[in-house]
Amino acid sequence: MVMGQGLYSQSRRRLILTGLGALLVSAAASSVAGIYLGSVREILGLIPGLMVLLPSIIDMRGNIAGVLASRLSSSMHLGEFSIDFEEGCVLGDNIRASFVVTVLIAFVLGIFATLQAFLPGFQWWESPILS
Structure with a gap:
């Protein structure tokens, strides 16, 4: 039972790290896009x-x-x-x-x-x- 919990824990950790990496990349890209759109707001108007x-x-x-x-x-x-x-x-x-x-x-x-x-x-x- 201890081995099963270890595999479950590793699987969950890998899943969280993969999802966290994707979310960080998405947040960074959204921030860059928002900063750019904010800087050209007058031109867009x-x-x-x-x-x-x-x-x-x-x-x-x-x-x-x-x-x-x-x-x-x-x-x-x-x-x-x-x-x-x-x-x-x-x-x-x-x-x-x-x-x-x-x-x-x-x-x-x-x-x-x-x-x-x-x-x-x-x-x-x-x-x-x-x-």
Whole structure:
């Protein structure tokens, strides 16, 4: 029983350290992005289309990454996953699909932001895309 607890403790420690490392990297990247966006706030205020785009692009990328992670983890559990980027393989096909979806949605968001920016009396903080 003592051996089982030792393996459990090592497994739990490794899991915590792995998760902690990922969270620290994510927190550092978010801090750098926030500092940068805070430093260019005046410039972003001059271009209302960018203020409309920023929240929606950040949200879009997170949603697409979540879908990609979900699909890849499902393929791992089903035993269909292999580290191969060729056409017809799960990893390569899903990465290509997420890239295509990202480009298409970014294009559509750009069109909506441009249309909203040219509306008379447009105030970026009242944008429905921001909510």
